[in-house]
Amino acid sequence: MRLCRDACALLIVLVWSWTLPGAASAQASTIEQRVDDLLSRMTIEEKVGQLVQYTGFSESTAEAIREGRVGSLLNVVGAENTNRVQRLAVEESRLGIPLLFGLDVIHGYRTVFPIPLATASSWDPELVTSLEAIAAREARAAGVHWTFAPMIDIARDPRWGRIVEGAGEDPYLGAVMAAARVRGFQGDDVAAPNRILACLKHYVAYGAPVGGRDYNSVDMSERSLREIYLPPYKAGVDAGAATLMSAFNLLNGVPTTANAFTLNGILRGEWGFDGFIVSDWNSIGELIAHGYAADAKDAARLALEATIDMDMMGGIYAGQLADLVRANVVPEALLDESVRRVLRAKFSLGLFEHPYADSATEAAVLLREDHVAAAREAARRSMVLLKNDGGLLPLADDIGSIAVIGPLADSPVDLLGSWFAQGRAEDGVSVLAGIRSRAGSRAAVTYAPGSTITGPERDGFAEAVAIARRADVAIVVVGERGMETGEAASRTELELPGVQQDLIEAVYETGTPIVAVVMSGRPLTIPWLAEYVPAILQAWHPGIQGGNAVADLLWGDANPSGKLPVTFPRSVGQIPIYYSHDITGRPRAEENRFTSKYIDSPNTPLYPFGHGLSYTTFEYGDLVLSTDTVAPHGTIEVSATVTNTGGVAGVEIVQLYIRDPVASVVRPVKELEGFTRVSLDPGERQAVRFSLGPRELGFYNQDMQWVVEPGEFLVWIGWNSDEGLEGRFVVAGD
Numbered sequence: 033m034r035l036c037r038d039a040c041a042l043l044i045v046l047v048w049s050w051t052l053p054g055a056a057s058a059q060a061s062t063i064e065q066r067v068d069d070l071l072s073r074m075t076i077e078e079k080v081g082q083l084v085q086y087t088g089f090s091e092s093t094a095e096a097i098r099e100g101r102v103g104s105l106l107n108v109v110g111a112e113n114t115n116r117v118q119r120l121a122v123e124e125s126r127l128g129i130p131l132l133f134g135l136d137v138i139h140g141y142r143t144v145f146p147i148p149l150a151t152a153s154s155w156d157p158e159l160v161t162s163l164e165a166i167a168a169r170e171a172r173a174a175g176v177h178w179t180f181a182p183m184i185d186i187a188r189d190p191r192w193g194r195i196v197e198g199a200g201e202d203p204y205l206g207a208v209m210a211a212a213r214v215r216g217f218q219g220d221d222v223a224a225p226n227r228i229l230a231c232l233k234h235y236v237a238y239g240a241p242v243g244g245r246d247y248n249s250v251d252m253s254e255r256s257l258r259e260i261y262l263p264p265y266k267a268g269v270d271a272g273a274a275t276l277m278s279a280f281n282l283l284n285g286v287p288t289t290a291n292a293f294t295l296n297g298i299l300r301g302e303w304g305f306d307g308f309i310v311s312d313w314n315s316i317g318e319l320i321a322h323g324y325a326a327d328a329k330d331a332a333r334l335a336l337e338a339t340i341d342m343d344m345m346g347g348i349y350a351g352q353l354a355d356l357v358r359a360n361v362v363p364e365a366l367l368d369e370s371v372r373r374v375l376r377a378k379f380s381l382g383l384f385e386h387p388y389a390d391s392a393t394e395a396a397v398l399l400r401e402d403h404v405a406a407a408r409e410a411a412r413r414s415m416v417l418l419k420n421d422g423g424l425l426p427l428a429d430d431i432g433s434i435a436v437i438g439p440l441a442d443s444p445v446d447l448l449g450s451w452f453a454q455g456r457a458e459d460g461v462s463v464l465a466g467i468r469s470r471a472g473s474r475a476a477v478t479y480a481p482g483s484t485i486t487g488p489e490r491d492g493f494a495e496a497v498a499i500a501r502r503a504d505v506a507i508v509v510v511g512e513r514g515m516e517t518g519e520a521a522s523r524t525e526l527e528l529p530g531v532q533q534d535l536i537e538a539v540y541e542t543g544t545p546i547v548a549v550v551m552s553g554r555p556l557t558i559p560w561l562a563e564y565v566p567a568i569l570q571a572w573h574p575g576i577q578g579g580n581a582v583a584d585l586l587w588g589d590a591n592p593s594g595k596l597p598v599t600f601p602r603s604v605g606q607i608p609i610y611y612s613h614d615i616t617g618r619p620r621a622e623e624n625r626f627t628s629k630y631i632d633s634p635n636t637p638l639y640p641f642g643h644g645l646s647y648t649t650f651e652y653g654d655l656v657l658s659t660d661t662v663a664p665h666g667t668i669e670v671s672a673t674v675t676n677t678g679g680v681a682g683v684e685i686v687q688l689y690i691r692d693p694v695a696s697v698v699r700p701v702k703e704l705e706g707f708t709r710v711s712l713d714p715g716e717r718q719a720v721r722f723s724l725g726p727r728e729l730g731f732y733n734q735d736m737q738w739v740v741e742p743g744e745f746l747v748w749i750g751w752n753s754d755e756g757l758e759g760r761f762v763v764a765g766d
């Protein structure tokens with residue numbers, strides 16, 4: 033019930049205070065002095081140079097570096113390479129300002145971990161932090177100071193290939209993962225020799241392009257922006273991210289690389305972000321293509337005014353800024369502010385003291401044994417058991433024969449997914465290799481790819497069918513290529529590519545039980561698998577230890593615990609589909625045609641957000657609320673017990689959802705507001721407890737103020753976004 037909604041609405045003003053401890057503050061003031069000193073000695077060209085970033089290395093770049101006309105390079109890696117180039121800046125340029133080397137270290141540097149969407153499926157922020165710390169250690173040792181990660185764009189449209197790089201559809205989970213990744217890359221002190229700068233990207237709303245087509249325009253309400261797309265950025269800024277990248281897209285008609293509302297207003301103004309902002313690749317130049325800037329001069333001015341500090345590969349700042357400053361079109365003070373932000377980052381990394389990387393350290397840390405072990409553990413925790421009818425999994429230890437089928441079963445390069453930095457296919461353990469090594473001499477393992485991943489040929493079907501017929505179980509590994517995901521990899525069809533669907537149907541006809549292992553960078557539409565295949569393991573693109581992790585899970589050496597961070601649609605036509613939707617005035621009713629539904633499909637997803645099975649069973653009970661009425665500024669505790677009622681130890685990800693059923697702005701049917709991982713032995717029981725306060729219970733009202741409105745609330749503690757124990761409480765009026 034809504035109680036005196038308008039009169040009683042309570043405006044919650046959240047005040048963030050930030051104090052620097054003594055030592056850090058002394059360090060900060062020293063950095064400020066050094067920045068001031070350096071700036072006072074720089075020519076306009078040298079200042080502009082700090083804002084210029086190029087890719088790779090060439091003779092013309094060498095010349096520009098010596099002349100102080102480059103501040104950063106991307107895609108130059110390795111201690112030896114980076115040192116060689118760094119020497120030009122440090123030893124041969126007038127002021128000796130070191131270069132900043134950046135790279136897309138998205139899910140590991142040389143030790144490639146599961147794709148970010150997969151590690152988000154672990155719902156394990158500590159794990160994610162530890163993986164990024166490893167990525168940072170390897171990258172920094174190889175001379176890389178700065179990763180263009182984390183990508184924290186919420187994505188509710190799996191047609192968009194870059195869904196692979198984020199944490200899925202939900203702002204709460206997205207915010208937790210964003211902060212965890214920033215902490216992992218940067219640690220407490222980026223000057224440490226095993227840390228790198230993080231870069232939140234792509235600011236903002238890049239994950240919601242019209243039609244799911246990469247680089248396309250975004251049109252959305254300020255409410256959706258603030259409630260769904262901004263929370264991961266706010267969390268990343270609060271976690272101390274040093275840098276941020278603007279995006280390619282228009283947002284409501286204004287490019288995000290020159291957007292005064294989102295950049296000057298929200299990011300710098302409301303949040304006080306004082307790190308530096310890099311454009312995306314030529315996104316300053318693309319202001320012209322968008323039809324927003326008349327020419328390169330205009331583009332440079334618009335971007336700088338929007339506080340874009342560094343021009344990635346556009347050449348626009350390099351070509352225009354000095355003239356604009358001299359002509360007084362752009363105040364030199366504005367240029368100085370951007371240069372300050374870049375220099376601060378270089379000082380904070382300790383680059384002036386330690387500009388070079390150490391080859392011996394690089395050799396010692398890449399693919400270190402504990403890094404590889406972490407990749408295996410991460411892959412185990414990232415995979416999601418979607419279905420397991422009749423307890424087909426785990427495989428019995430005495431299973432006699434296994435047919436491994438499918439074009440992805442022995443394709444190490446596809447374990448790496450999109451953006452694999454310095455990852456190499458030869459480091460990867462394919463699913464076939466993992467199964468062979470686990471089966472050892474105990475089970476006969478046969479293998480037939482059956483088809484290619486995308487091609488039309490069916491010549492291999494016969495052999496696949498033949499080996500399936502002779503086996504006790506068929507493990508069919510299907511899905512999409514690593515390179516079919518990521519940037520510029522939007523798809524209009526999300527079925528298994530090529531003839532893989534036909535292949536699995538042919539294997540099914542043999543009557544041999546099938547376990548489908550699906551490797552993909554996004555939810556694929558797999559309704560046939562969901563109906564006919566008894567066991568489905570969503571393995572994502574699982575990184576170099578993917579094959580071993582699949583084997584660990586198939587045999588039950590590890591128990592699956594991943595849960596979906598994104599809804600699985602039945603068909604492309606349902607997209608966008610997400611659990612946290614609004615309710616319509618005409619909710620679906622079977623008997624009434626004129627309700628909100630499809631005439632050819634259920635409204636429900638194939639698998640809901642938060643879904644994931646285990647080899648054990650968990651029973652939820654004893655839902656208790658600390659009060660039935662809470663003040664608008666108060667806090668309520670919600671608890672329940674979870675018991676492992678099955679036969680093996682397991683981890684359950686317990687999820688907390690709320691709903692404000694009547695509000696001055698209609699609220700979604702459910703919103704995730706908490707989760708926790710519980711590890712339980714058979715028979716063991718544990719209480720889980722969550723707190724709900726103004727931050728969780730509130731929303732932006734029609735004036736875009738954060739309010740908690742009095743009235744009844746629903747709360748669930750559950751095992752996915754669809755099922756759980758339900759309670760109710762009331763937020764009292766004042």
Ligand code: BGC
Pocket residue numbers: 106136180233312313519
């Ligand atoms: C991508 C960014 C990436 C940059 C540098 C761009 O095309 O959108 O995410 O960081 O390239 O590789």
